[in-house]
Amino acid sequence: MLSFSHAAVGYGEKVVLQDVSFQVKKGEYVALIGSNGTGKSTLIKCVSGLLPLTGGEIEICGKNSRKLKARERAQMVAVVPQSYYVDYDFTVEDIVMMGRNPYIDFRHRESQEDREIAERAMKLTKTDMFRNRLYNQLSGGERQRVILARAITQQPEIILLDEPTSALDLHHQIEVMELIRQLNEKEHITVLAVLHDINLASRFCSRIVILKDGKVKADGTPREIINRQEMEELYEMRLLVKNNPLIEKTEIIPIRVMDEKQTAKPLRIHVICGEKGGVRILEQLTNMGHAVTAGVVNRESDDAEICEYLDIPRVEIGSFQTVGQEEQAKNLELMKDADAVIVADIPFGEANIRNLDGLEHVKGELYIHKNILNQDFTHGQLQRRLDEIQKIKEIHFYEKFNAGDWL
Numbered sequence: 001m002l003s004f005s006h007a008a009v010g011y012g013e014k015v016v017l018q019d020v021s022f023q024v025k026k027g028e029y030v031a032l033i034g035s036n037g038t039g040k041s042t043l044i045k046c047v048s049g050l051l052p053l054t055g056g057e058i059e060i061c062g063k064n065s066r067k068l069k070a071r072e073r074a075q076m077v078a079v080v081p082q083s084y085y086v087d088y089d090f091t092v093e094d095i096v097m098m099g100r101n102p103y104i105d106f107r108h109r110e111s112q113e114d115r116e117i118a119e120r121a122m123k124l125t126k127t128d129m130f131r132n133r134l135y136n137q138l139s140g141g142e143r144q145r146v147i148l149a150r151a152i153t154q155q156p157e158i159i160l161l162d163e164p165t166s167a168l169d170l171h172h173q174i175e176v177m178e179l180i181r182q183l184n185e186k187e188h189i190t191v192l193a194v195l196h197d198i199n200l201a202s203r204f205c206s207r208i209v210i211l212k213d214g215k216v217k218a219d220g221t222p223r224e225i226i227n228r229q230e231m232e233e234l235y236e237m238r239l240l241v242k243n244n245p246l247i248e249k250t251e252i253i254p255i256r257v258m259d260e261k262q263t264a265k266p267l268r269i270h271v272i273c274g275e276k277g278g279v280r281i282l283e284q285l286t287n288m289g290h291a292v293t294a295g296v297v298n299r300e301s302d303d304a305e306i307c308e309y310l311d312i313p314r315v316e317i318g319s320f321q322t323v324g325q326e327e328q329a330k331n332l333e334l335m336k337d338a339d340a341v342i343v344a345d346i347p348f349g350e351a352n353i354r355n356l357d358g359l360e361h362v363k364g365e366l367y368i369h370k371n372i373l374n375q376d377f378t379h380g381q382l383q384r385r386l387d388e389i390q391k392i393k394e395i396h397f398y399e400k401f402n403a404g405d406w407l
């Protein structure tokens, strides 16, 4: 249906796409992903005939793109650009009717059928309610829907969308993506959409193509493409890849860009955590290059998950289990030679107070979150434990963790 074969293009001396090859088959809904400036819009411009290739070929519905006349191309491909401005005061209805231009000429005036096609497109996109308003006075999201209506009115085989959701709020993003899926599934329109949101791509598209360095870097189903290594390379940041059980799709959760200052002096640091208080601490310390351990964490907790993700050695217990002698011994082993021990903001009760045993004997500095003092669920046991520690070892109580300042 749409085939790129060693496509190359640039602007003057600047080469943007070197060698792009992939195909979009009839009925597919493909997302084109890539970071800013990789040439996604440039590729769309080549398909719509605005920019000639400098090498390779594009075939549209089996025809060589170079040989297509504008009218013929427009009957096969509709383009929804990133932004579209008009110089004149056209109404919404005027703009949507423009979708019929490839079919109308001086011999064939706009017919009742043309008007019905435009009417249906306006209903589908819910733009019929503001049909008489001036296009230039609409919000970005409303304009986006109008341009989509124009594309539908064109009755193309293929729709190319350049970031169709960039101007939309969350509600309208999902609505527009649902609408595009509907066009794909019910109206059998093949779709190639440039998307920045990989989670939307995962949720709605059957395939994802990733562009990088002027070439196709990856091409496959969302499940094949969305893995941690591929995504961290693409976005150059730390992120989690998770299955969203509600929609049964893989999604990413961005964490942070990889610009953490690496420490000149890597330390051994043990973090006492267990539920979710340790997440940021574990992540920041690991990013800085420190050797981190953790304990005693609940197996189902966020802290355990981040340990798993960051490969942090830890002592674990199952949910609703209390810290036993075995776990306590392992925890002591991990913290005994540490250069610092950090106690995260976690609730202390009968189940985990043993976590604090042996702290007075640690070699390094001891940091404990201040909130611990306000949540003694152990009838004073916790306070007595802290008093014992303080007889032997200084405790730095902290409110806000900041590895850069302390370590």
Ligand SMILES: Nc1ncnc2c1ncn2[C@@H]1O[C@H](COP(=O)(O)OP(=O)(O)OP(=O)(O)O)[C@@H](O)[C@H]1O
Pocket (backbone or CB within 6 Å): 011, 014, 016, 034, 035, 036, 037, 038, 039, 040, 041, 042, 043
């Ligand atoms: N008309 C132009 N003249 C010269 N260079 C251009 C022109 N249009 C785009 N470029 C350059 O070509 C490269 C690719 O641009 P393009 O808009 O295709 O990227 P993109 O992947 O769509 O980016 P984004 O995700 O930011 O929209 C960029 O480096 C851009 O600066």
